[in-house]
Amino acid sequence: MPELLTTILMTFVATIRDIAPIALLLVFFQVIVLRERIAHLKRILVGFIYVVAGLALFLIGLDQALFPIGEIMATQLTDPVFITGAEAIEDLNASDIVDSAVATVQSIEWWQYYWVYIFAAAIGFSTTIAEPSLIAVAIKANEASGGALSPWGLRIAVAIGVAISIALGAFRIVTGTSLAYYMMAGYLIVIIQTMFAPKMIVPLAYDSGGVTTSTVTVPLVTALGLGLASTVPGRSPLIDGFGLIALASLFPMITVMAYAQISRMRAGS
Amino acid sequence: MSQFLKTIKDALRDLLAIIIVVVFFQLVVLQQPFPEPTKILIGLVAVVLGLALFIQGLELSLFPLGENMAGALVRKGNLFWLLFFAFALGFGTTVAEPALIAVAKEAARISAMAGVIVDTEESQSSYALGLRLTVALSVGISLLVGVLRILKGWPIHYIIIGGYLVIVILTQFAPEGIIGVAYDSGGVTTSTITVPLVTALGIGLSTVIKGRNPMIDGFGLIAFASLFPIAFVLLYGMVA
Numbered sequence: 001m002p003e004l005l006t007t008i009l010m011t012f013v014a015t016i017r018d019i020a021p022i023a024l025l026l027v028f029f030q031v032i033v034l035r036e037r038i039a040h041l042k043r044i045l046v047g048f049i050y051v052v053a054g055l056a057l058f059l060i061g062l063d064q065a066l067f068p069i070g071e072i073m074a075t076q077l078t079d080p081v082f083i084t085g086a087e088a089i090e091d092l093n094a095s096d097i098v099d100s101a102v103a104t105v106q107s108i109e110w111w112q113y114y115w116v117y118i119f120a121a122a123i124g125f126s127t128t129i130a131e132p133s134l135i136a137v138a139i140k141a142n143e144a145s146g147g148a149l150s151p152w153g154l155r156i157a158v159a160i161g162v163a164i165s166i167a168l169g170a171f172r173i174v175t176g177t178s179l180a181y182y183m184m185a186g187y188l189i190v191i192i193q194t195m196f197a198p199k200m201i202v203p204l205a206y207d208s209g210g211v212t213t214s215t216v217t218v219p220l221v222t223a224l225g226l227g228l229a230s231t232v233p234g235r236s237p238l239i240d241g242f243g244l245i246a247l248a249s250l251f252p253m254i255t256v257m258a259y260a261q262i263s264r265m266r267a268g269s
Numbered sequence: 270m271s272q273f274l275k276t277i278k279d280a281l282r283d284l285l286a287i288i289i290v291v292v293f294f295q296l297v298v299l300q301q302p303f304p305e306p307t308k309i310l311i312g313l314v315a316v317v318l319g320l321a322l323f324i325q326g327l328e329l330s331l332f333p334l335g336e337n338m339a340g341a342l343v344r345k346g347n348l349f350w351l352l353f354f355a356f357a358l359g360f361g362t363t364v365a366e367p368a369l370i371a372v373a374k375e376a377a378r379i380s381a382m383a384g385v386i387v388d389t390e391e392s393q394s395s396y397a398l399g400l401r402l403t404v405a406l407s408v409g410i411s412l413l414v415g416v417l418r419i420l421k422g423w424p425i426h427y428i429i430i431g432g433y434l435v436i437v438i439l440t441q442f443a444p445e446g447i448i449g450v451a452y453d454s455g456g457v458t459t460s461t462i463t464v465p466l467v468t469a470l471g472i473g474l475s476t477v478i479k480g481r482n483p484m485i486d487g488f489g490l491i492a493f494a495s496l497f498p499i500a501f502v503l504l505y506g507m508v509a
Binding site: 014017018019021022024025026029033034036038039040043044045046047048049050051052053054055056057058059060061062063064065066068069070072073076077082115119122123125126127129130132133135136137139140141143144145180184187190191194199200201202203204206207209210211215216218243245246248249 | 283284286287289290291293294295298299301303304308309310311312313314315316317318319320321322323324325326327328329330331332333334337338341342345350354357358361362364365366367368425426429430433437440449452453455456458459460461462463464465466468469472482483484485486487488489490491492494495496
């Protein structure tokens with residue numbers, strides 16, 4: 001129990017430290033530069049307390065409930081024993097296990113990792129739906145568009161983008177292809193789409209690339225990347241573990257623009 | 270109170286997908302029981318409560334603050350202070366970001382191992398500090414350029430596509446070890462507290478300034494803040 005208390009305390013301190021520079025800057029501008037009284041000061045202070053307490057609770061909860069089990073899952077799903085089916089190895093006697101494990105690992109085809117790809121897509125999608133900063137941007141986009149852009153439409157479009165990129169990133173680590181090809185192809189699609197997508201959506205689509213990689217998604221995705229890079233033969237966690245996040249900030253741009261294009265086509269027909 | 274109950278319900282719905290995915294993989298695919306189920310349940314309650322509180326707090330504080338600041342600064346009519354605010358917001362929120370501190374340390378370790386910098390405690394910590402300042406500076410510049418763009422009404426895609434081209438070219442010349450870090454640094458700069466504030470600032474500016482459209486001109490600040498650091502870190506890797 002004292003361990004949990006320390007975690008709670010540390011998380012609160014970290015969240016307050018996160019918000020301190022913003023609070024300082026805002027106070028400096030209000031008092032020194034603008035010399036204005038802040039309207040609804042009491043309400044804003046209450047809101048700040050909500051934000052700090054809410055974010056801290058959210059992080060503590062993730063730390064207790066989701067991250068440990070998510071990391072164990074990522075390790076187990078990438079384990080060669082799981083991928084080839086455990087029985088094959090258990091049948092052999094102890095002295096052969098090491099040799100046969102090595103042989104098994106080397107003979108795994110890329111498609112045998114299918115549960116990894118499905119997990120990658122599912123975890124990418126579901127964590128993005130719960131990403132607080134994306135919720136914030138979706139609320140604002142709905143307001144700015146005068147209600148034309150539904151918050152759920154945007155969030156699902158971004159989540160599909162993240163799902164594709166994490167699955168693709170897992171495939172890339174398994175096959176050992178170069179990240180650069182995927183990034184170049186992605187950028188090319190973004191550039192072409194920018195020319196044809198409705199003008200209204202383009203800035204928001206660019207923004208959704210940066211929003212996706214926050215509190216919930218990054219720790220789980222990193223665990224998956226490291227798990228894969230350390231079990232697939234010939235991969236190094238240092239070099240191949242990277243890149244999932246880079247892809248995850250690229251593909252949401254494509255899916256958000258596609259969402260707007262499809263909506264327009266459906267409205268037009 | 271009923272408002273808060275509704276927020277709790279929304280938060281539960283937001284988290285439903287994660288719960289389904291985790292339960293399905295644990296019970297059906299991996300076929301294992303949940304370790305420490307009470308701990309997980311308590312954690313879930315905290316996550317739901319926390320998300321609900323955070324969303325309520327956004328509407329009460331960060332959103333109105335961002336928009337009010339935008340309005341007040343435009344009314345003051347002083348370009349210097351507006352740009353200074355944008356730069357300070359980007360620099361200040363990034364320089365102490367724990368995720369960035371961790372990434373910078375890791376990058377210094379890798380560079381020392383690869384022999385790019387001298388392998389001493391001192392050179393590693395100065396390399397890490399330099400990297401941190403580079404990223405913070407680049408986020409400050411991103412917001413400054415982003416706000417300037419909203420004021421002038423520049424179309425965003427030229428800057429973004431141009432930025433990509435610069436990154437593609439720099440990637441060819443930057444040392445191998447820095448590339449992964451550079452691409453990652455774009456992601457670590459946009460924290461959960463910064464994003465709502467910056468978004469509200471952009472929307473606020475484009476609403477107050479005549480001839481700007483919130484959808485076309487208001488968004489894009491986050492995009493800059495995740496693009497510029499990549500180029501800056503690649504440059505840092507080539508120079509340092």
